[in-house]
Amino acid sequence: MSTAEIAIHAPSMRRRRLGPIATLARRRFQLTVRTPRELFVPLLTPIMFALVIAPALKTALHTNASYESFVAIGTVGLLIPLNTMFSGLGVIVDRVSGAQRELLTAPIPRGLLVLGNLAVALAITALQVGVLIAVAVARGIDFDATGAGVLWFVGSAVFFTVGMYGMAEILANRVSRQEEYIARVPAIAILPWFLAGALFPVTALPSFLTWVAKFLPLTHGLAVMRYGLSHDSAGLQAIWGMHDAGAMAALSLGVVAAFAVLLTAASVRIFSRSAVR
Amino acid sequence: MEPAIEAIRLRKTYAGGIEAVKGIDFEVDSGEVFGLLGPNGAGKSTTVGMLTTTIVPTGGAARLVGFDVATEPLAARALSSVVFQDAVVDQSLTGRQNLELHARLWRVEAREAQARIDDLAHTLGLSELIRRPVAGYSGGERRRLEIARALVSHPRVLFLDEPTVGLDPRIRAELLDVIGGLRSRTEMTVLLTTHYLDEAERLCDRVAIIHAGRIVALGAPAALRAALGRELVELRVDGDTTSALASLRGRGVAGEDAFAVGTRLTVPLHDGGSREAIAAIHELGLSGSISAREPTLDDVYLRLTGDSLAAAA
Numbered sequence A: 001m002s003t004a005e006i007a008i009h010a011p012s013m014r015r016r017r018l019g020p021i022a023t024l025a026r027r028r029f030q031l032t033v034r035t036p037r038e039l040f041v042p043l044l045t046p047i048m049f050a051l052v053i054a055p056a057l058k059t060a061l062h063t064n065a066s067y068e069s070f071v072a073i074g075t076v077g078l079l080i081p082l083n084t085m086f087s088g089l090g091v092i093v094d095r096v097s098g099a100q101r102e103l104l105t106a107p108i109p110r111g112l113l114v115l116g117n118l119a120v121a122l123a124i125t126a127l128q129v130g131v132l133i134a135v136a137v138a139r140g141i142d143f144d145a146t147g148a149g150v151l152w153f154v155g156s157a158v159f160f161t162v163g164m165y166g167m168a169e170i171l172a173n174r175v176s177r178q179e180e181y182i183a184r185v186p187a188i189a190i191l192p193w194f195l196a197g198a199l200f201p202v203t204a205l206p207s208f209l210t211w212v213a214k215f216l217p218l219t220h221g222l223a224v225m226r227y228g229l230s231h232d233s234a235g236l237q238a239i240w241g242m243h244d245a246g247a248m249a250a251l252s253l254g255v256v257a258a259f260a261v262l263l264t265a266a267s268v269r270i271f272s273r274s275a276v277r
Numbered sequence B: 001m002e003p004a005i006e007a008i009r010l011r012k013t014y015a016g017g018i019e020a021v022k023g024i025d026f027e028v029d030s031g032e033v034f035g036l037l038g039p040n041g042a043g044k045s046t047t048v049g050m051l052t053t054t055i056v057p058t059g060g061a062a063r064l065v066g067f068d069v070a071t072e073p074l075a076a077r078a079l080s081s082v083v084f085q086d087a088v089v090d091q092s093l094t095g096r097q098n099l100e101l102h103a104r105l106w107r108v109e110a111r112e113a114q115a116r117i118d119d120l121a122h123t124l125g126l127s128e129l130i131r132r133p134v135a136g137y138s139g140g141e142r143r144r145l146e147i148a149r150a151l152v153s154h155p156r157v158l159f160l161d162e163p164t165v166g167l168d169p170r171i172r173a174e175l176l177d178v179i180g181g182l183r184s185r186t187e188m189t190v191l192l193t194t195h196y197l198d199e200a201e202r203l204c205d206r207v208a209i210i211h212a213g214r215i216v217a218l219g220a221p222a223a224l225r226a227a228l229g230r231e232l233v234e235l236r237v238d239g240d241t242t243s244a245l246a247s248l249r250g251r252g253v254a255g256e257d258a259f260a261v262g263t264r265l266t267v268p269l270h271d272g273g274s275r276e277a278i279a280a281i282h283e284l285g286l287s288g289s290i291s292a293r294e295p296t297l298d299d300v301y302l303r304l305t306g307d308s309l310a311a312a313a
Helices: A003-033 A037-061 A065-097 A100-104 A111-138 A147-174 A178-195 A207-214 A217-230 A234-240 A245-274 B044-051 B073-078 B095-105 B110-123 B139-152 B169-184 B197-203 B221-226 B241-251 B274-283 B297-305
Strands: B005-014 B018-028 B033-037 B059-064 B080-083 B157-161 B189-194 B206-211 B214-219 B231-236 B259-261 B264-269 B290-293
Touching: A003 A065, A003 A111, A003 B095, A037 A065, A037 A111, A065 A100, A065 A111, A065 A147, A065 A178, A065 A217, A100 A111, A111 A147, A111 A245, A147 A178, A147 A217, A147 A245, A178 A207, A178 A217, A207 A234, A217 A234, A217 A245, A234 A245, B005 B044, B018 B044, B018 B059, B018 B206, B018 B214, B033 B044, B033 B197, B044 B059, B044 B157, B044 B189, B073 B080, B080 B139, B095 B110, B095 B139, B110 B139, B139 B157, B139 B169, B169 B189, B169 B197, B189 B197, B197 B297, B206 B221, B206 B297, B214 B221, B214 B297, B221 B297, B231 B274, B241 B259, B241 B264, B241 B274, B259 B297, B264 B274, B264 B297, B274 B290
Parallel strands: B033 B189, B033 B206, B080 B157, B157 B189
Antiparallel strands: B005 B018, B005 B059, B206 B214, B231 B264, B231 B290, B259 B264
16 A cells, blocks of 8 residues: 555544544434433532522621632532433433434444443533533632633543543443432432532541542542632642642542543443443 | 355353354345244344344354454444334434434435435335424334335345334335335345234245244245145144044045144145045044135244244234
């Protein structure tokens, strides 16, 4: 094969790999927009927290304005799990009454079905987080973000979303019915949020729970998000006990990235195995 | 020319030790309509699942147009399409969106896909429906959409898994016309599973009769029926069927292929006519109702398995 031929074929190979993901993501998006509750329901509770509960807590507890931004970022840690868990419901619908078996007979690697769903979950979560932050800013909540800080925030949010979607896919492929899935959502999406320093620093927890919290990916994710958007490294300090905030943020981002990679790999493997008999 | 479908000692044992398919062998030629005929639970859908790579074989091998379904699944899937037994569509999407999705995943060029979709919608009577969400389709409309979807990619091998099950008789008749019309599409091989004898007779070049995970007969429907003679006599015996059968054989009315199931004796007639056979039965003094008719595939199944396919289905 000549060099010229290689140069011609390379882009086409890339398109061949990305094309099915785009097709599957487009399908998932078409299905999602026909059920608007998937877009809006996960947004309701976090916006309530950011706009109503955080200001009320600030008033009741006589804290300062930074507490509102603390809670606003903390609510991102609720929005992401709720949204990804809602997205995971679509996997069960696909399997029970949708086109999953047709997709399994398509000439594409089956892991792409997971990645197509993930792409849409990521896009919708990004939209929702964007709305949450915009509403918080409109409400007068102040963030002290630089360009680099925004990158820390986005990196952490993206990795955490990817990991949580992997969790949702795994659960959806482990349970047979939507009712069983929904019954497990509070334990996966909400319980860790109370422990991960969303509403108060993890150091305020009983000491053994502080240790538990240090192992939660959400704790690391929120600490990096706060470091990025508010220059607040207290969460990172509580986890790592170091002095270099940048190094601690990199370590925590690494934890969240590892969470994303492991859960995505596991979800692809579990889907590929459970989808066939 | 290599077969379109090959199954070689293909076997599937599910968790719990349930042997659904017990080492079956068959080949389907390119352009052939081949039927897997058997009652529910015989192993038909498991066989289709293995050929379409949604069920992992426990043993043996299977190839689609030369591609091994276990080691070259993407190539095998690229050449085939499936119409499933139950609804496998995105209900909230329109018919066109479902067809477009299939076209994109099977890498049909966009403009070509639109032309094929319009053509298939016209051919299958879906033109008026195709812009509506599938959730509003009737059972027959949805099944026609699923057939159209399977054809968008111009598959070399089309699997139809119990395509008419659960449909009312009028829609079933319409659909059989549609499936019969697929024969005009050259080069396409069709594997049809069914427990309806008339479907197999009407549509298939050859059938494999499958019972409890094994193929018990394989051939053209006419040839399988012909093995039971031009005619057969069926009589219900009041007394002992074994001695009645022995008497018939002793008199030369029944051959080795005559068989008894319950109180019913079935006697294939290879040489003489039914009139002579019935007269001989009367002479033997065997009481009960007697009738003569042409053999059916159900008789073939009954002889080989001791069960009536129509009743088992």
